[in-house]
Amino acid sequence: MPNPHSDALVFFGATGDLAYKKIFPALQSMVRHGKLDVPVIGVAKAGWTLEQLKARALDSLRTHGGVDEVAWPKLAALLSYVDGEYGDLSTFEAIRKQLGSAQRPAHYLAIPPVLFGTVVEQLVKADCATNARIIVEKPFGHDLQSAQELNRILHTFFDESAIFRIDHYLAKNSVYNLVSFRFSNAIFEGLWNRDHIESVQITMAEDFGVQGRGAFYDATGTIRDVVQNHIFQVLSNLTMEAPARNDSESLRDEKVKVLKSIPPVTANNLVRGQFEGYLNEPGVRPSSTTETFAALRIDINSWRWQGVPFFIRAGKNLPTTCLEVMARVRRPPITDVSPESTPQNYLRIRLNPEMAVAVALSATPATGAKRQLVELVAAQHSRPAEMEAYERVLSDAMAGDATLFARQDYVEEAWRIVDPVLKQDTPVLPYAPHTWGPAHVDDIICPPGSWHNPHSGETEQVRVVQPVRPA
Numbered sequence: 001m002p003n004p005h006s007d008a009l010v011f012f013g014a015t016g017d018l019a020y021k022k023i024f025p026a027l028q029s030m031v032r033h034g035k036l037d038v039p040v041i042g043v044a045k046a047g048w049t050l051e052q053l054k055a056r057a058l059d060s061l062r063t064h065g066g067v068d069e070v071a072w073p074k075l076a077a078l079l080s081y082v083d084g085e086y087g088d089l090s091t092f093e094a095i096r097k098q099l100g101s102a103q104r105p106a107h108y109l110a111i112p113p114v115l116f117g118t119v120v121e122q123l124v125k126a127d128c129a130t131n132a133r134i135i136v137e138k139p140f141g142h143d144l145q146s147a148q149e150l151n152r153i154l155h156t157f158f159d160e161s162a163i164f165r166i167d168h169y170l171a172k173n174s175v176y177n178l179v180s181f182r183f184s185n186a187i188f189e190g191l192w193n194r195d196h197i198e199s200v201q202i203t204m205a206e207d208f209g210v211q212g213r214g215a216f217y218d219a220t221g222t223i224r225d226v227v228q229n230h231i232f233q234v235l236s237n238l239t240m241e242a243p244a245r246n247d248s249e250s251l252r253d254e255k256v257k258v259l260k261s262i263p264p265v266t267a268n269n270l271v272r273g274q275f276e277g278y279l280n281e282p283g284v285r286p287s288s289t290t291e292t293f294a295a296l297r298i299d300i301n302s303w304r305w306q307g308v309p310f311f312i313r314a315g316k317n318l319p320t321t322c323l324e325v326m327a328r329v330r331r332p333p334i335t336d337v338s339p340e341s342t343p344q345n346y347l348r349i350r351l352n353p354e355m356a357v358a359v360a361l362s363a364t365p366a367t368g369a370k371r372q373l374v375e376l377v378a379a380q381h382s383r384p385a386e387m388e389a390y391e392r393v394l395s396d397a398m399a400g401d402a403t404l405f406a407r408q409d410y411v412e413e414a415w416r417i418v419d420p421v422l423k424q425d426t427p428v429l430p431y432a433p434h435t436w437g438p439a440h441v442d443d444i445i446c447p448p449g450s451w452h453n454p455h456s457g458e459t460e461q462v463r464v465v466q467p468v469r470p471a
């Protein structure tokens with residue numbers, strides 16, 4: 001059978017934060033949707049009992065999405081718990097015992113990458129690795145070298161086809177649908193190249209800080225936390241060529257090809273910022289130079305994109321929470337009016353918190369009136385919660401569908417692009433919370449026509465966005 005379903009789920013880190021916020025709600029949804037009816041074994045070193053784990057799961061559901069009176073009892077019945085050290089073989093022998101007759105378990109490592117090596121080695125020793133799948137959480141490594149080392153460790157025991165590297169952005173409906181949106185709408189795809197697009201901006205803004213994750217964040221920073229993974233996934237979905245075939249490897253091949261055409265980011269194409277007050281966050285080092293904001297320019301040296309700059313901006317404590325792509329279209333060769341009085345067309349794709357596609361057109365509302373930029377908005381207001389992304393990735397991994405996971409070569413290419421500049425210790429500029437980053441970003445990196453600052457709130461179906469200034 002090509003892709004047999006996993007017949008048990010073992011998740012390491014069962015008492016941790018991720019389990020509490022995302023994994024239990026996802027497991028409950030999987031049960032509700034008929035995607036999970038195999039043993040679920042939580043593993044951690046907390047000195048807990050199964051009853052304590054169930055109490056924690058219930059609390060997690062109450063806080064994150066609610067308890068489903070039908071699905072929760074079913075999930076509780078599937079749940080078991082192994083408490084023990086990851087370095088201790090007896091922990092893994094206990095897992096093997098709990099697995100019972102299961103022959104194809106999926107092992108989900110919701111634990112720090114530094115423990116991956118120990119865990120996979122013990123899984124092999126305790127005979128839990130045969131026909132198994134390994135699901136790993138981001139961040140996948142800290143730089144290119146550590147990612148290569150993690151890959152080496154995993155590949156010692158597992159084939160690439162059995163390794164599922166999670167990037168939950170890949171499973172967000174809006175991000176995933178970018179590919180089908182592009183290739184099923186010839187009206188856009190014809191414009192979507194260097195002949196018509198002048199520049200592209202991708203902004204991932206969050207209006208909150210590090211939310212108690214100071215220690216993690218301080219060792220990570222914006223580029224490692226969201227740019228190298230989440231934003232690059234958006235970037236590659238936006239810029240890849242159509243896959244030759246409709247299978248996971250053809251799609252992943254195209255994504256890797258895009259990254260291969262991107263040269264490493266240089267120091268003069270990066271601004272790093274840190275919000276004022278960050279140094280007082282618990283867990284943050286007193287003189288930390290970790291960035292909580294990054295703006296960078298990326299070039300894609302492909303036939304489609306050569307000469308079109310891509311500007312990426314991401315950060316904590318910005319004015320709004322939003323993920324938005326904005327592509328400015330080259331101006332037409334109008335001769336009767338000055339370019340300044342012809343507002344520039346653009347395409348705006350909002351991916352979070354709601355999904356929307358908007359096209360900004362230059363229109364003359366009445367005879368003799370000045371041109372105005374009018375946005376035609378096709379908005380879809382369903383908000384795919386992150387929980388759904390986790391439900392999807394766990395279900396897909398257990399079903400052996402690798403489409404929504406980062407392949408080894410992709411992860412390493414993504415690190416290659418940011419690794420050199422991360423090691424250069426570039427300056428970190430302060431910014432006031434709830435502003436669009438350091439005051440001088442625009443002096444260093446500024447897209448043609450300026451940065452586009454997404455606003456919060458849903459968009460109207462048609463709106464005038466930029467009345468033309470009087471001549």
Ligand code: BG6
Pocket residue numbers: 206225226352386
């Ligand atoms: C996580 C990052 O991977 O993604 C967080 O560690 C970030 O810092 C989060 O806030 C954003 O995810 P979402 O789904 O809330 O947009």
